[in-house]
Amino acid sequence: MIEFEDVTKRYPDGTVAVDKLSLRIPSNQITVFVGPSGCGKTTSLRMINRTIERTSGTISIDGDDINGRDAVTLRRGIGYVIQNAGLFPHKTVVDNVATVPKLIGWDKRKAHSTAMELLERVGLDVKLAERYPAQLSGGQQQRVGVARALAADPAIMLMDEPFSAVDPIVRHQLQEELLRLQRDIGKTIVFVTHDIDEAIKLGDNVAVLRVGGKLAQFAPPAELLANPADDFVRGFVGQDRGYRALTFVHPEALPVQPLPDELALQDGVPLGWRNGSEELLPVGSVFKRGDSLRAALDAVLTSPTGCGVCVDDDGKAVGVIDQSTVAEALRS
Amino acid sequence: MTWIGDNLGLIWEQLREHLYLAIVPVILGLIISVPLGYVATRYSWLANPLIAFGGILYSLPSIALFIVIPAVLGTKVLSTVNIIVALTIYTVSLLIRNVIDGLRSVPPDVRQSAIAVGYGALHRVVAVDLPIAVPVIFTGLRVVTVANISMVSVGAVIGIGGLGELFTLGFQKDFLTPVVVGVVLSLTLALIADLILVSLQRILTPWARVATPVGEVA
Ligand SMILES: Nc1ncnc2c1ncn2[C@@H]1O[C@H](COP(=O)(O)OP(=O)(O)O)[C@@H](O)[C@H]1O
Ligand SMILES: [Mg+2]
Numbered sequence: 179m180i181e182f183e184d185v186t187k188r189y190p191d192g193t194v195a196v197d198k199l200s201l202r203i204p205s206n207q208i209t210v211f212v213g214p215s216g217c218g219k220t221t222s223l224r225m226i227n228r229t230i231e232r233t234s235g236t237i238s239i240d241g242d243d244i245n246g247r248d249a250v251t252l253r254r255g256i257g258y259v260i261q262n263a264g265l266f267p268h269k270t271v272v273d274n275v276a277t278v279p280k281l282i283g284w285d286k287r288k289a290h291s292t293a294m295e296l297l298e299r300v301g302l303d304v305k306l307a308e309r310y311p312a313q314l315s316g317g318q319q320q321r322v323g324v325a326r327a328l329a330a331d332p333a334i335m336l337m338d339e340p341f342s343a344v345d346p347i348v349r350h351q352l353q354e355e356l357l358r359l360q361r362d363i364g365k366t367i368v369f370v371t372h373d374i375d376e377a378i379k380l381g382d383n384v385a386v387l388r389v390g391g392k393l394a395q396f397a398p399p400a401e402l403l404a405n406p407a408d409d410f411v412r413g414f415v416g417q418d419r420g421y422r423a424l425t426f427v428h429p430e431a432l433p434v435q436p437l438p439d440e441l442a443l444q445d446g447v448p449l450g451w452r453n454g455s456e457e458l459l460p461v462g463s464v465f466k467r468g469d470s471l472r473a474a475l476d477a478v479l480t481s482p483t484g485c486g487v488c489v490d491d492d493g494k495a496v497g498v499i500d501q502s503t504v505a506e507a508l509r510s
Numbered sequence: 511m512t513w514i515g516d517n518l519g520l521i522w523e524q525l526r527e528h529l530y531l532a533i534v535p536v537i538l539g540l541i542i543s544v545p546l547g548y549v550a551t552r553y554s555w556l557a558n559p560l561i562a563f564g565g566i567l568y569s570l571p572s573i574a575l576f577i578v579i580p581a582v583l584g585t586k587v588l589s590t591v592n593i594i595v596a597l598t599i600y601t602v603s604l605l606i607r608n609v610i611d612g613l614r615s616v617p618p619d620v621r622q623s624a625i626a627v628g629y630g631a632l633h634r635v636v637a638v639d640l641p642i643a644v645p646v647i648f649t650g651l652r653v654v655t656v657a658n659i660s661m662v663s664v665g666a667v668i669g670i671g672g673l674g675e676l677f678t679l680g681f682q683k684d685f686l687t688p689v690v691v692g693v694v695l696s697l698t699l700a701l702i703a704d705l706i707l708v709s710l711q712r713i714l715t716p717w718a719r720v721a722t723p724v725g726e727v728a
Contacts, residue, residue: 266642268638269717281627
């Protein structure tokens, strides 16, 4: 656990970037710092590896004040990923990844083989290992950045807007891969972004900061969407928060109705809707029992008949749900 | 032509002296400029005054330096030390700007990640900053090496000038051959030295020549 207690950062020019921040970042989860530009996210993050020194307050890792440790040693135990990856242009991809293992004195062969494994792990072709960073695309560089941060197997990884500079499609892939990777590695990840959607997608917990480095709310994404602490948070999570919040609503049992005759099936799997002509109308999106309310709403909205189809794990239709049922669930 | 054949020993001797007088200051100058440039990037208020001071030093006439240095250092007028010191001053005055520019050419996010992965201050300079500064430093190194090779000849005026002494010889005897030999060898030396530096730079910076990627593919 990383703990901030009354942490303040005042820059020499008098700017108070972070003001009496107190929060607990749980281990083995992704905690996202989100907030508008200039609200002190980067400052807060970089105080953890002491690349920025706090002015007052304490930051501790598993109970030990980080100021009690040598800064350079501390940093070698904390992975760090930034927006444009910040790869060393004069080192090959594999040497970039092997940087920290070499710094902490692993023998060359072990550092190299670990680096190669990590490249595969973050989804990079190992053929790229001997290339230089300038030869890679932005998305590939970002993957190398993640591999470099993980190379010496640190317990903590800090990520500062790591996916902000790549195009939306690549960003989406990188986000999915981070979640997949995190399921395997279970690091304590502190992730900074200005993008609330990214925060909600990635965070187990989200810390919303307001300008002046004040904590507005610290909560899991569902809680944030359902109960914004104040107008600032409400405004920041956005107008469509109601719809987004449905992602986190799992109705215990939506009352499904029996399958209507209009639904054509093949071995139980929905094929389409009959409407009197030869051709079937598309089924629309389907949802599973136990899916979120958002999935059910999507099914209703995309079905040509206004009836969303519920399927089991094998994809066989088990029932349908109509608009009024969803509306009912939404009201409750 | 017979003069050349008769004086091969002398020519060889002057060539070696020329090379020595030109190259030693480049090496000394580099050894001085790198730490000086590093200090100037740490204490950034130092950088501009240093560069300006270098500019002034570089504009001093070499002949004046060759004559003043023995007085200041107390060396003999005919000592090679004078030439070496003078040319080292020139080297530093020119190279300091390239070292500072080179160290400044390290992108901020690269420097930031170098600190964050846990390089100590000195280790970072050697392992990250200086390698990235190599192309800019080498630009200065090439200029200063060629300049030094031509400037050594001026030392002939005070009696130590490598190939420049062939010029004095020719003028004294009103005889062109030694002058031509001196000019040709001096030019050749400059050309070869530059070629060596270019090759060395290519060997040191394979990363600076790579192609950039085509399009964004994750
Ligand atoms: N080195 C610095 N000196 C002075 N002010 C700074 C410095 N770095 C950041 N700031 C200021 O501190 C505030 C927070 O900055 P930052 O932590 O970078 O915010 P964020 O990452 O949320 O955009 C901003 O007002 C910024 O201008
Ligand atoms: Mg920032």
